[in-house]
Amino acid sequence: MQLTRLALSGFRNYAELEIEPEPGLNVFVGANAQGKSNLLEAIAMLGTGKSFRTSKDVDTIRYGADAAVIGGEARVRAGSVNLACTVAKSHAGTRKTYTLNGSGVRYSNFLGKLRVVTFVPADLHLAGGPPSLRRAFLNVALSQEEPRYYRELVRYRKALQQKNALLRTATTIDPELLAIYDRELVDAGTQIMLARHRFVEAIAEAGRAAHARFSHGAERLDAGYESNIVFERPDPHAIAAAFEARLQHVAESERARKAAVAGPHRDDLSLALDGHSLAAYGSQGQQRTAVLALKVAEYVVLRERSLEAPLLLLDDVLSELDEERAGAFLAGVGDYEQAFVTATQMPGTLPQRARTYVVRNAHVDTGVAAC
């Protein structure tokens, strides 16, 4: 897929902006704090509806503006789509609305119309950080890919909140009511675990191949799906049965701890190098290389599964990584239809089909193609 037009109004430091990106590589070049990352953030929000930098939507509204509007047009396999995401100030904080081809739609119908794989400096903590980062990595990728995954995730979270509230606050817990929330957790959780299991299997393979290239075959990267629900076969019946059995097993301890302890909300994606946990033993360099491989794998798997290449968004990664590794990353990704990259300096070597834009104080000048 390809973004053919991006229009911003009242977004971050942009009062008004309209650009028409090219297929292939688009490079935003500029000094710090000029608005390069804001462009990538806006493009990502057209895909996921959420910012990769903040959970406070109000931060995306330009100082003095009432609303931030991100509009875009994309060419996808099925034709072209027109997308818009609006964050408006309201008396209760902010209100976010989505439009698809001119009509207002729910978030679940907006999500994933434009698919993006982002790689930002914060992602470098993916290997060494807490499990929640790796669950978020799985959720962002899978929610874009399958609308159903996102629905089940919402259903699961809601039931989990209710169950936790019941365990925490009720003086005598009604077993019938607890059973209803457990039923819901099993139903939704089974679909989540199945999707995660399959996805991790796919990225493990693609990640191992990418990592072998980065490390010149010196080390072997293993990625595995790690859940506290141990199931024999990756099919819905086996998973549901294992989940139910686990819930029974921990029922007493859940009551004692007043919290739901069993289920995919405690999942992790384990990463190991030659059999040793990366989080525990990996050097910073090893962790970075692994993340690089994982991101390449995410991109490759999403492209294979949908037969359509997602947009690739690389924020400041060229400067965080040395040029050799950045080049290896783009080479590892292979055929990308369209990528957006930010950099503080004009990169020394650029592939063909690259277009550079100079970003200075919320103005974007379409430079000449670098080659």
Added chain:
Amino acid sequence: MPSSGSVAGPVAALINEFSKLPTVGPKTAARLVFYLLNRPRHEAQALAEAILAVKDRVRFCSICFSLTENDPCPICDDDRRDARIVCVVAEAKDVYAVERSGAFKGRYHVLGGLISPMDGIGPAQLRVKELVERIGREDPHEVILATNPNAEGEATALYLSRLIGPLGVVVSRLAYGLPIGGDLDYADEITLAKALEGRTTL
């Protein structure tokens, strides 16, 4: 929105009161206040009296817990209505919604909300015990669970069906489906899947 310093005290006070109402923001509240300022006094008085009358004269029906001026409410008091079918709803406003359909001639039971532990609402906070007692007392043939088709409504319906199913009463749930006059194209996937599940033979 005018700041509180720029308008007369009573105006600011009324804007503040209106903006506490659901779905009313400060802009709408200000518009309502300035509208009322331009209307004759008796209209404002009628509004004020209607608001007080609601608080003073409306109470819960001791049988179905719907809102009523007289106890029991006109629906529970109407012998022509079928006492053998009880429709369970979350709120009194849902009684009016079902009544508008004109398709239901039974009685109601208002729960007073939906089960949601995260909002501090469990079965004990709702009129669940009263429903069970009523079933024991009136021995209805069927109980229709007409809670909203969202997570809380589903959980509440499921909970009630487990609770009252063993009492020997037929427990039914409103059907899920497509809106009349709608278009299959525009139906979301979940609604369509539910409509397929709940299809009926012709």
